[in-house]
Amino acid sequence: MKKVTIRDIAREAGVSVATVSNVLNGVEKCREETRERVLKTARELGYRPNISAKTLATRRSGLLGIVINEKTEGSSFSQMNLLVNGMNSAIRRYENYDLIITEVFRDGSMEYLRDWIAKRDLEGVIFLGDYEEELLREIEKTGIPMVMVDNYGEELKEASYIHSEDTLGSYLAVEHLIERGSRSVAFVCGSLDENEVYRRRFYGYKAAVEEYGLALTEENILETEETFRGGYEATRRICEAGKTDAIFFSYSEGALGALKYLNGRRDIPGEMKIIAFGDTQAWEYTTPSLTSTDQQVSYKGELAVDMIIDKIGDRGKFKREVSIPVKIRKRETT
């Protein structure tokens, strides 16, 4: 079964390659009759377009890059698979596009990334999670359309952003804790310095705490490593201090660590309430089941693809910022 080209179709259908190309690309420059004949022979011959040739001729590869960072991906608990799931659903709607994937490691990935984008003629790239501003700026210089997911970067002028309603979501989460009776809520997150997402969530926390007249104390703000263990340790410290009756986790793994520490030591939610930013089916099945905020991860993925394709159409101009609403899933920890 050798390769069928448009030349074969042209010969067989008795037309020129240009006509075949036109028909195949939906260019309306021929009469219906020819159109159908070309389409028919194409089908009969089992023609499959060769994208490399097309790309070479047009500079359009139909390739969207997905960039993942080591940290996000290494975590067995991350919701990256849901994101990718959403992207895969969305990409099916765009016949000529495919997803190509890479991972950025801590060191010197910039040159790698630039090469990657250039050599594959990527048309757009979606970044999942956090990256150094410098890397992003360098990539933006190449002029490629970019969409950032779960990541804020004030300095990029043309990239679009998708994230959760971090501030509002956190406000609602903390409000929920207070409504359930809490009088002192702790806020646990990763590095506030390095991570705008956590800063936003902190603003939401702060707003709720002040709004409801609770004290905003330093000991109630804990920056930890973003792991199960980080949550466990934070909870231990909080309990040892003994002044707090609820914890908000900015990274959801932490909440599982918290439950581990609390079970057998404190009554949940009586003595300690827990809420986590980020929902997972699993949270229904922890002991006790975990109240959390649902960020519609899969939908974020779909949106990312739709947005990047829009941007490609708009020739890369035009920045957008989309916040995905957050819903509270109330369960046993509150």
Add this chain to the structure above:
Amino acid sequence: MKKVTIRDIAREAGVSVATVSNVLNGVEKCREETRERVLKTARELGYRPNISAKTLATRRSGLLGIVINEKTEGSSFSQMNLLVNGMNSAIRRYENYDLIITEVFRDGSMEYLRDWIAKRDLEGVIFLGDYEEELLREIEKTGIPMVMVDNYGEELKEASYIHSEDTLGSYLAVEHLIERGSRSVAFVCGSLDENEVYRRRFYGYKAAVEEYGLALTEENILETEETFRGGYEATRRICEAGKTDAIFFSYSEGALGALKYLNGRRDIPGEMKIIAFGDTQAWEYTTPSLTSTDQQVSYKGELAVDMIIDKIGDRGKFKREVSIPVKIRKRETT
């Protein structure tokens, strides 16, 4: 910054494009002096190869396809991200290769997949999880090198397979339960009919049960949906029957559902022991922490890439089957 081509390099370095091409591809047909001059100008000009052109000329795209199925990916708990993590690590070792990804949905994905492979000139494809035999056979007909991960398919003659030591692993897991004092072990899995992985795990279970002289009863074998809920319901049924003191979960989510049901109802591990096939960091932090079998998922991903690249080198012939050893991570549920 316009596109730099080998033609530019040739002109600048005062040689022909053929020589540039040779040098760039490491063909040893010129003297050291020319070689260095070409390399130097290439660097100075900021040359980046154009893969589409290369692919068009050579039929080698440097693209490896990853196929995911809807089910695996939709599960927020799947370890797909770890697999992809491993693949991304491995792919970095092969300068000319990249990973392109797609998802197979339940219906009529065969034609889609064939097109995908053909139009992108994929050099090899890695399947994660389960697919219909017919689909796989059709793809194999195209002659493309295939590597299957966590999936057994007796009928494919040239594809290679990577999976866990399912039978031995299950044997060890059940043996562990028995050694901890169990006298009646239940086996919970998804559809045995449809899934060879579960059949293998069942053989291991059966072997251990017989080896240690326990009874092999029908009520101790439960086929359920492979979800948290499936595990929860299975556990409820087992407890209501009241004849069993340990459960082996072939899909690890089930174990979380089991804990949910058991906490407050039964003493773990006193009255009921639990073990799950498939480890996750999270299992350290459940209440109680979950004993499980570690299948080195990330390593599987690396191996998949290495194997497919080998196959591409060998021109697609030569079938291999690799079983990844399974280790038991003993925790509080046993």
Add this chain to the structure above:
DNA sequence: GTGAAAGCGCTAACAT
């Protein structure tokens, strides 16, 4: 050891 030239499959002027 190096160069000239044909060609990979497709697109897009430009002609007709």
Add this chain to the structure above:
DNA sequence: ATGTTAGCGCTTTCAC
């Protein structure tokens, strides 16, 4: 409405 043709950037005989 359709055909001719010149590339897109690279590889690869085949000559020199």
